[in-house]
Structure formats: C-alpha cells, structure tokens
Amino acid sequence: xxxxxxxxxxxxxxxxxxxxxxxxxxxxxxxxxxxxxxxxxxxxxxxxxxxxxxxxxxxxxxxxxxxxxxxxxxxxxxxxxxxxxxxxxxxxxxxxxxxxxxxxxxxxxxxxxxxxxxxxxxxxxxxxxxxxxxxxxxxxxxxxxxxxxxxxxxxxxxxxxxxxxxxxxxxxxxxxxxxxxxxxxxxxxxxxxxxxxxxxxxxxxxxxxxxxxxxxxxxxxxxxxxxxxxxxxxxxxxxxxxxxxxxxxxxxxxxxxxxxxxxxxxxxxxxxxxxxxxxxxxxxxxxxxxxxxxxxxxxx
Amino acid sequence: xxxxxxxxxxxxxxxxxxxxxxxxxxxxxxxxxxxxxxxxxxxxxxxxxxxxxxxxxxxxxxxxxxxxxxxxxxxxxxxxxxxxxxxxxxxxxxxxxxxxxxxxxxxxxxxxxxxxxxxxxxxxxxxxxxxxxxxxxxxxxxxxxxxxxxxxxxxxxxxxxxxxxxxxxxxxxxxxxxxxxxxxxxxxxxxxxxxxxxxxxxxxxxxxxxxxxxxxxxxxxxxxxxxxxxxxxxxxxxxxxxxxxxxxxxxxxxxxxxxxxxxxxxxxxxxxxxxxxxxxxxxxxxxxxxxxxxxxxxxx
Numbered sequence: 222x223x224x225x226x227x228x229x230x231x232x233x234x235x236x237x238x239x240x241x242x243x244x245x246x247x248x249x250x251x252x253x254x255x256x257x258x259x260x261x262x263x264x265x266x267x268x269x270x271x272x273x274x275x276x277x278x279x280x281x282x283x284x285x286x287x288x289x290x291x292x293x294x295x296x297x298x299x300x301x302x303x304x305x306x307x308x309x310x311x312x313x314x315x316x317x318x319x320x321x322x323x324x325x326x327x328x329x330x331x332x333x334x335x336x337x338x339x340x341x342x343x344x345x346x347x348x349x350x351x352x353x354x355x356x357x358x359x360x361x362x363x364x365x366x367x368x369x370x371x372x373x374x375x376x377x378x379x380x381x382x383x384x385x386x387x388x389x390x391x392x393x394x395x396x397x398x399x400x401x402x403x404x405x406x407x408x409x410x411x412x413x414x415x416x417x418x419x420x421x422x423x424x425x426x427x428x429x430x431x432x433x434x435x436x437x438x439x440x441x442x443x444x445x446x447x448x449x450x451x452x453x454x455x456x457x458x459x460x461x462x463x464x465x466x467x468x469x470x471x472x473x474x475x476x477x478x479x480x481x482x483x484x485x486x487x488x489x490x491x492x493x494x495x496x497x498x499x500x501x502x503x504x505x506x507x508x509x510x511x512x513x514x515x516x517x518x519x520x521x
Numbered sequence: 522x523x524x525x526x527x528x529x530x531x532x533x534x535x536x537x538x539x540x541x542x543x544x545x546x547x548x549x550x551x552x553x554x555x556x557x558x559x560x561x562x563x564x565x566x567x568x569x570x571x572x573x574x575x576x577x578x579x580x581x582x583x584x585x586x587x588x589x590x591x592x593x594x595x596x597x598x599x600x601x602x603x604x605x606x607x608x609x610x611x612x613x614x615x616x617x618x619x620x621x622x623x624x625x626x627x628x629x630x631x632x633x634x635x636x637x638x639x640x641x642x643x644x645x646x647x648x649x650x651x652x653x654x655x656x657x658x659x660x661x662x663x664x665x666x667x668x669x670x671x672x673x674x675x676x677x678x679x680x681x682x683x684x685x686x687x688x689x690x691x692x693x694x695x696x697x698x699x700x701x702x703x704x705x706x707x708x709x710x711x712x713x714x715x716x717x718x719x720x721x722x723x724x725x726x727x728x729x730x731x732x733x734x735x736x737x738x739x740x741x742x743x744x745x746x747x748x749x750x751x752x753x754x755x756x757x758x759x760x761x762x763x764x765x766x767x768x769x770x771x772x773x774x775x776x777x778x779x780x781x782x783x784x785x786x787x788x789x790x791x792x793x794x795x796x797x798x799x800x801x802x803x804x805x806x807x808x809x810x811x812x813x814x815x816x817x818x819x820x821x
C-alpha cells in the first residue's frame with residue numbers, strides 16, 4: 222500500500238516497534254522531537270551529551286529523568302561522533318541532531334573510520350503532506366544539503382529518494398526533474414541536466430522509478446497544465462518526487478508549501494546507513510514527530 | 522507520395538519542378554563539365570559555368586562535352602571565378618552553387634566571405650549527405666561529416682535543423698533522427714551527454730515533428746536485429762532516417778567507409794547558405810555528382 226498521509230506514515234512507523242534514537246547534544250528542540258517520538262511509541266531515545274545538563278532539560282520538559290539512557294559527551298562535536306559511532310556499531314537506529322552544527326553532524330556521518338556513509342551522496346528528502354489539492358505526499362529533493370548539485374549528485378539524490386519511496390510502498394514512483402520550463406535550452410543548464418537524467422532513466426541507468434524532465438512545477442503536479450502544454454507520459458501531472466535544480470529552489474518551494482499552503486512536512490537526510498534527522502527550530506511538533514517516523518519507515 | 526527511398530527518386534522529383542539555375546565556380550575540368558552536361562541534358566538544371574572561356578572550350582572539346590548546353594561566363598583565374606559564381610547566387614541570377622576545379626578551401630572562402638558571401642549573419646554551414654545503401658531499406662541522411670570541425674551543442678542543434686530540412690525535401694515527413702554516440706547508455710563524455718540533451722529537445726518537440734533518439738550507437742540506429750539482441754527498446758530501432766554524428770572525425774570516417782564499402786551511392790551538398798552549395802570531388806562517381814546536383818535543385 223502506498224503511504225499517502227502522515228497518519229499512515231506514523232502507523233507504519235509504529236509497526237516497526239520502538240527504534241533506538243540517538244540525540245546528539247540535546248537541547249529543547251531535539252529533546253522535544255525525541256519525547257514526542259517516545260510518547261508516540263516509535264522511539265527509545267538515547268541522549269548523548271553532558272549528563273547533568275540533559276537531566277536538567279528533562280526536568281524542565283516535565284519528563285521522567287530516569288526513563289532514558291544517557292551517553293556522555295562533553296561537546297557538540299563529540300556528541301555527534303558518539304551518536305554516529307553507536308550507529309556505526311548498530312547500537313542506534315536513528316540519529317537526531319541536537320545542539321550541534323549541521324556541518325559537525327555531517328562530518329561525523331562521513332568519517333572514514335567510524336562514519337556511516339552508504340551512498341555516494343547524502344541528500345535531504347523532504348516530504349510534504351498535501352491535504353488540499355492532490356491528497357498525497359510530495360517529496361522535494363534537495364532543499365537542505367546539496368547546494369548546487371552536479372548531474373551526478375542529482376542522479377544519486379534521485380536514487381536515494383527512490384529507495385525511500387519503495388519503503389513507503391511505491392513500486393515505481395514518478396520523478397519530475399524540475400526547471401522553469403519544460404523545454405531544453407543551454408540558457409538554463411538545469412534543463413539540460415534534466416534531459417540527460419530523463420534519458421538515463423529510459424536507458425535503465427536509473428531504476429525503480431519513472432523519470433521525466435525538464436518539467437516546470439505546474440506540469441509536474443497539474444494534469445491540466447500538462448495537457449495545455451501538450452505534454453504526455455505517466456509523470457506529468459502526477460509526480461511523487463520533485464527534483465529541484467538547486468538548494469534555493471528547493472528551499473523556496475518547500476517553505477512555500479509549509480507557510481502558504483500550510484502543508485505539514487517531514488525531513489530526513491538519506492544516503493547514510495542510518496537515517497539522520499536535522500530538525501529546525503521553526504519546526505512544529507507534528508513535523509518533528511513525522512520526521513522521526515519518516516526516518517524509521519525509510520530505513521526499517 | 523511516400524518518402525523517397527532511392528537516390529534516383531531525387532532527379533525524378535526535380536523534373537516536375539520549375540527549372541533551377543546552377544552557377545559553376547571555376548568549371549574548367551572534364552569531371553565538372555561532364556556532370557553539368559548530364560544534369561542539363563536530363564533536365565535537372567540550367568547552368569552557367571564560370572571560368573576561362575578558352576579553357577572551358579578546350580576541355581569540353583577534349584571530353585566530348587557540348588558547350589551549347591550551358592552558358593559560359595568568361596572569368597580568368599580560380600578565386601575570381603569563385604567570387605563571380607558566388608555573386609550570381611547572391612544576386613539571385615542562380616539558385617545553386619557548384620564547385621568546379623576550385624580548391625575546396627577557396628570555394629568555401631567564397632561562400633563564407635562576410636561581405637560578398639552566401640552565409641546569412643549568425644548562420645552555420647553544414648554538410649549533408651544522403652546515402653542509398655543496398656542493405657538499408659531507406660535513404661540515410663548523415664550530417665555533419667565535412668564542414669563544422671568542433672561542433673558545440675548549439676552547432677549540433679543547427680546542424681540537426683538543417684538536416685531535418687533536407688529530410689523533409691526527401692518527403693520524409695516525420696524523420697527518425699539518431700543522435701549518435703558510442704553507446705546507448707548516457708556516459709560521462711560530451712558526445713553522449715549532448716546526444717541525451719538533443720534527444721530531450723526532440724522529445725519536447727523543439728525540432729518540430731520528428732522522432733529523436735540518443736545517445737545511440739550506429740548499429741542500433743541502423744540494424745533492427747542488433748536492437749533485438751541488445752534488448753534496446755528506444756524510439757529508433759534500426760530504422761533511422763537521419764544520423765547526426767558526434768563530430769567531424771567520426772562522421773568523416775563513417776562517410777568515407779560507407780562510400781567505399783557501402784556498395785551504394787551518395788548525394789551531398791552544403792546547407793545553411795543562401796543557396797545549396799554542391800561540393801563534389803573528382804573521386805565521386807558520375808551518378809553521385811548527378812544526384813548531388815539534383816539534391817541541390819530539390820532544396821533550392
């Protein structure tokens with residue numbers, strides 16, 4: 222069954238039992254996410270940081286101070302390293318970044334000896350729950366990690382995301398490689414990348430999905446717009462995954478859906494052996510919880 | 522009427538059209554005069570041969586050419602003859618240009634001259650050859666194997682458009698255009714990625730109503746049984762009408778091998794100028810020269 226709502230996503234996550242969730246240097250934001258996941262029954266938090274500070278934070282949050290495993294780490298960077306090395310040894314299932322820099326976390330994840338790199342590229346998968354128009358989940362890749370992705374990085378990000386969609390129950394997710402127009406022009410190099418990626422898909426060099434591109438956003442998600450433009454194929458109007466040209470495009474598209482359309486989102490960094498969650502301070506509780514659920518379902 | 526499938530279909534079609542006039546640049550050799558004689562006798566063109574009148578008369582007498590069949594414009598010397606012939610075309614007193622004894626470089630220099638040449642501003646010249654090979658059931662239109670030394674992607678776009686124009690003149694209404702590379706997979710080198718981009722443009726109808734495929738290797742472009750063996754299920758499966766070669770080196774080799782080993786014949790011309798320019802060489806067969814003139818007349 223294809224997961225089409227966040228409630229379904231949470232139900233799926235619950236079926237996996239409580240997963241061990243390491244929080245690297247917890248502060249209010251990450252602790253809140255961990256406690257929500259704990260209360261929802263999908264996670265068993267392991268809090269990595271300065272034990273006294275962690276207990277104080279738990280008290281402030283009104284949580285049971287003795288209910289959670291605590292692993293000692295003196296600094297944010299050390300906490301990242303500890304959390305990742307626990308994941309490396311399969312003692313942790315999901316990593317949640319707390320009060321560390323994203324760069325510190327990625328550094329630990331990519332460490333050659335103790336890291337958990339699995340794919341050639343780490344990418345962010347952001348899911349948006351469209352409760353108004355198409356009543357489905359829509360992925361935006363990548364609005365968080367890949368700043369100006371090369372052709373090769375885009376291909377790897379597609380492969381990463383398609384793996385997630387298989388876990389979400391989609392046999393053959395529909396991938397739209399976005400640009401501002403659906404025609405190919407050297408004035409907009411992302412349209413050329415999109416054309417190449419679409420051919421790679423036709424050639425079986427990208428499998429487990431259907432890819433079309435370049436497509437403008439409207440052609441990707443609106444059958445009406447696609448028909449007017451004379452476009453055909455299974456992806457146009459029905460895309461599950463939107464590959465954006467760069468981080469600016471992904472960020473603007475994602476935040477537009479959150480703030481203008483009011484869609485709830487969930488975010489997970491993929492391409493490592495375990496899901497890595499990088500919550501934003503501005504995330505609401507549902508986004509925090511669904512990000513953990515997404516991390517779990519995407520990997521387990 | 523369906524598409525032309527023999528080179529002999531070209532003069533047959535030209536005979537039904539208003540007679541075109543051909544200016545022959547430096548037509549002081551027997552090969553050229555014999556080709557002109559045949560083309561005029563068979564009703565393909567009228568001709569004006571530019572060169573030394575005395576020399577033309579002498580060569581004609583020695584090679585049984587009837588000079589009453591065409592007009593002679595008495596000009597002394599190679600480059601002055603080329604310029605005079607080009608001028609006839611510029612001034613619309615001729616519809617086709619043909620190279621005589623002039624060296625190819627000088628002939629091209631006359632065509633490309635910025636002030637007095639035949640190249641529209643910002644235009645591109647491209648060589649188009651039309652092959653009939655005994656083991657290929659349709660005409661094969663190949664470009665560019667002779668003029669554009671290091672074609673950029675934009676050059677290839679223009680080459681493709683010019684070549685499609687020639688395909689249309691051969692009554693191939695929806696040409697199948699193969700963007701050639703060494704493999705069907707999209708690989709990291711330029712010709713492969715450019716072929717993917719060009720195919721993407723074709724999919725988006727940016728070349729009008731054609732069926733485009735690429736990257737594709739020459740065997741999949743021309744041989745259905747190879748496609749079956751390779752399991753290649755592209756839009757072209759051994760039935761290409763048009764071959765856009767990756768570069769002049771490979772194109773030239775393909776052209777010359779096909780000329781010598783193909784067992785068929787070829788018609789060729791240069792497109793992109795204000796008028797078709799015939800560029801046959803002494804080594805070409807008599808039929809080949811005749812068909813090239815007919816191809817020029819068809820496209821004039």
